[in-house]
Amino acid sequence: MPSQTDKLWFSEQVRPMLDTLYHVAYAVVQNDADAQDAVQDCIEKAYLSLDMLRERSRFRPWIMRILKNTCYRILREKKRLIPFDDLPESGEEPFDSLDLKAAFSRLSPESRLAITLYYYEGYRIPEIAALLNEPEGTIKSRLSRARKALRQDLTVTEVCL
Amino acid sequence: MNQEKKNAYENDPLFPPVPQGYYQRMESVLDALPTEKKSVRVPKKRGIILLAAALAALLAVGTAVAVSISTKEQLNEVVEQRIEQGDDERYQKARELAISRIDADGYPHVIPLEGSADLGDVTLKLVSIEVYGYEAELRYTLESDTVGFVPALSDPDFREDREIQKTVAAFDTLCAYGEDACGFVLNVEGTDYTAYHGDSVAASGMDHDGVCTVRFLEFPWKLENGTHLTFSGTLYRCDTEGTRLSEIGSFSIPFVYNYTAELREAEIDGMAREYMKYADQRDAAVHDTLSGLPENATRIDAVAGKTTYLDVSADEEGVLLGLEERFTEIGWIDYTYFCMDGYDVADEELASEIAPDQQSATKLLRLPYYADRQYIGDVVTIGCVRSINKLIPLEPEGWMNSDEYEDTVFVFRYNLLTGEVTLPKDDAERDAWFTPHTFPMDNGDQVYSFKGRYDVWDVEDVSDTQNGTTVRIGRVAFTPDGELCIVYRAENLACEVIAWETLPKAIAIDGVEVKAHRFLEEDGFRLADDRIAEILNTYDMSKTRWITDCWNMKLPKRRDMYDGPITIEIKDWDLYDLNKQGEREYVGTFSFTFTIPVDDASYRMMSAGSFTNLNEH
Numbered sequence: 154m155p156s157q158t159d160k161l162w163f164s165e166q167v168r169p170m171l172d173t174l175y176h177v178a179y180a181v182v183q184n185d186a187d188a189q190d191a192v193q194d195c196i197e198k199a200y201l202s203l204d205m206l207r208e209r210s211r212f213r214p215w216i217m218r219i220l221k222n223t224c225y226r227i228l229r230e231k232k233r234l235i236p237f238d239d240l241p242e243s244g245e246e247p248f249d250s251l252d253l254k255a256a257f258s259r260l261s262p263e264s265r266l267a268i269t270l271y272y273y274e275g276y277r278i279p280e281i282a283a284l285l286n287e288p289e290g291t292i293k294s295r296l297s298r299a300r301k302a303l304r305q306d307l308t309v310t311e312v313c314l
Numbered sequence: 315m316n317q318e319k320k321n322a323y324e325n326d327p328l329f330p331p332v333p334q335g336y337y338q339r340m341e342s343v344l345d346a347l348p349t350e351k352k353s354v355r356v357p358k359k360r361g362i363i364l365l366a367a368a369l370a371a372l373l374a375v376g377t378a379v380a381v382s383i384s385t386k387e388q389l390n391e392v393v394e395q396r397i398e399q400g401d402d403e404r405y406q407k408a409r410e411l412a413i414s415r416i417d418a419d420g421y422p423h424v425i426p427l428e429g430s431a432d433l434g435d436v437t438l439k440l441v442s443i444e445v446y447g448y449e450a451e452l453r454y455t456l457e458s459d460t461v462g463f464v465p466a467l468s469d470p471d472f473r474e475d476r477e478i479q480k481t482v483a484a485f486d487t488l489c490a491y492g493e494d495a496c497g498f499v500l501n502v503e504g505t506d507y508t509a510y511h512g513d514s515v516a517a518s519g520m521d522h523d524g525v526c527t528v529r530f531l532e533f534p535w536k537l538e539n540g541t542h543l544t545f546s547g548t549l550y551r552c553d554t555e556g557t558r559l560s561e562i563g564s565f566s567i568p569f570v571y572n573y574t575a576e577l578r579e580a581e582i583d584g585m586a587r588e589y590m591k592y593a594d595q596r597d598a599a600v601h602d603t604l605s606g607l608p609e610n611a612t613r614i615d616a617v618a619g620k621t622t623y624l625d626v627s628a629d630e631e632g633v634l635l636g637l638e639e640r641f642t643e644i645g646w647i648d649y650t651y652f653c654m655d656g657y658d659v660a661d662e663e664l665a666s667e668i669a670p671d672q673q674s675a676t677k678l679l680r681l682p683y684y685a686d687r688q689y690i691g692d693v694v695t696i697g698c699v700r701s702i703n704k705l706i707p708l709e710p711e712g713w714m715n716s717d718e719y720e721d722t723v724f725v726f727r728y729n730l731l732t733g734e735v736t737l738p739k740d741d742a743e744r745d746a747w748f749t750p751h752t753f754p755m756d757n758g759d760q761v762y763s764f765k766g767r768y769d770v771w772d773v774e775d776v777s778d779t780q781n782g783t784t785v786r787i788g789r790v791a792f793t794p795d796g797e798l799c800i801v802y803r804a805e806n807l808a809c810e811v812i813a814w815e816t817l818p819k820a821i822a823i824d825g826v827e828v829k830a831h832r833f834l835e836e837d838g839f840r841l842a843d844d845r846i847a848e849i850l851n852t853y854d855m856s857k858t859r860w861i862t863d864c865w866n867m868k869l870p871k872r873r874d875m876y877d878g879p880i881t882i883e884i885k886d887w888d889l890y891d892l893n894k895q896g897e898r899e900y901v902g903t904f905s906f907t908f909t910i911p912v913d914d915a916s917y918r919m920m921s922a923g924s925f926t927n928l929n930e931h
Binding site: 155160163164167168171172175176185189192193196197198200202219222225226288289290291293294296297298300301 | 332333336337339340343344347412415416418419420421422446447448449535585588589592649651660682
């Protein structure tokens, strides 16, 4: 089990990442309760397996992988995906926002992660590549496909309306 | 300077704001993370035992079959072959991959640009443009001997940035180029596209090498070669608060989008070399990992759905499982999870190779022990569940849920000492060993990797009263960390927390003396003077104050090595209370001897949350 020093170090790494962890989790599980559960589970799992992290400089991609797996697991266990049904019904949000949410939810989890990290967390492509442990070209392609999918999806929605 | 938020949108249509309760909750999670006084990692000699176990596996009987090449060796050979491959061959393969990526529709190309504009003392030079699907990023530099450039000053947060403060101090004339960039325009064949309006830093930022960026949304999907563009805008002087003072000047720079054959070749070459570097690093890391693993493994060769479980071995950190997963064409929730003795364990992929026909992958996973190896049994039950969610593909990408799931379960037992593998003889036995969805996560307790169970015994009729204060031993538990935890209750005290300041002089477990400590405390507890002053203010308000607390101690030997009743002696606990003057007052010295029937726990729990409170149960 980690020492008190490990705990302090771990907390110092996690605190600045809390927003990112939440957004990434939300991008995959698509609701607040599961996103918070995923982050909590991820924090606890990561902490208790801290001695398996051989290079502490790799903390961010490492915890991101744990979070990804945790989120996928939550999706699997809940046996559900939220394309439309659980979207908010109130008129508080503009139509285009709801459309975007629906289109976003139809992207693959990998694309949602890339979009989230790039647009909502402000990471650059090399940073996302490092976080997800994938080549930059792969991230660029994924972002490109996701943009196209979002655009096409939203265009279809507009035509239908 | 905050470059991390360069891409970030100011208003998030996709995400709700992070709830305030979230931070509070995560802080509680961080606070509650347990620590250990010292590491309880498995001693080195364990490795020798496990190596012997792996060798013993060769001779194992039962359902284990003859050993052929292990997954570790198989993967290692592939990696070594690749490492020994000539650079040319690897480069050609990397090029093929790069070309397939770069030629895909909408792949963003970085087009270097030439062109500049002089705005009095300021020179703006184009650097490059990158169109990445309905968005474009244009890069440029700003040079001046007399003007200091900062991305923004209207935002107090930015004004506090040290780099910005340095610029403000160094120059009499300032330009918040990021805020000005919100008005920049990129004209494409007669159509104007304005820069992203919102957070000025999202619209424009400056790299560490001094290259500024400005982003345009609602842009064409891609540009054809020969497309004419014009980049235009105005820069302003501003004061230290970011208020615009006067115009520095306007610029309008025409250029032509041209993705040349030379650029394409450079891009392919660059990406191919990046892939090679990535693959080399990965191969080196995998080779390094594999070389430290046991040589032999016990064959399993069992097929469950689309997975073949190949072999199993173990090292100091966990069970090593080789498997081959055949890909499914359906669904992206194709996820395998593992449990060991009912505990969720997060698998670590040590190596993975996709077959030449691209139809399957062979993997070597480590399933980490859920508790320190010395505190779990020699035979572990491994449950593997592969869950495939059948989804309907959408064009151009994405999936729709079909609500069809297919779970396949594979269960086996593995003897960590002998290497013997045992499979359940039928479905009923398999279900008795492990059933998905009944593992502890479903019972409301949090189950974490490496976290085992608490075996708890209620202790009856063990108490003593001295000078009106009664101390009762209420409960004893084995903790997942190999400790013994003794829970007591002391009643009729004026200041109950003074009890924390002392520990029994010794505690003996079956005659072996061990040192007790309070949970999480490194150096003991001492009630602070200011806290004592607070307590004295309410000294006589309650006559029946009490406390429950526990002492922890390392077990002298592994918990599963205790096969009969355990005798516990608590020797000489000096208990104090607080008098009205705020002085510590001796109550008495308490000693107890009692036994617990180790093979018959009163109850088993997944967390220490409630058994340490003697008001419950």
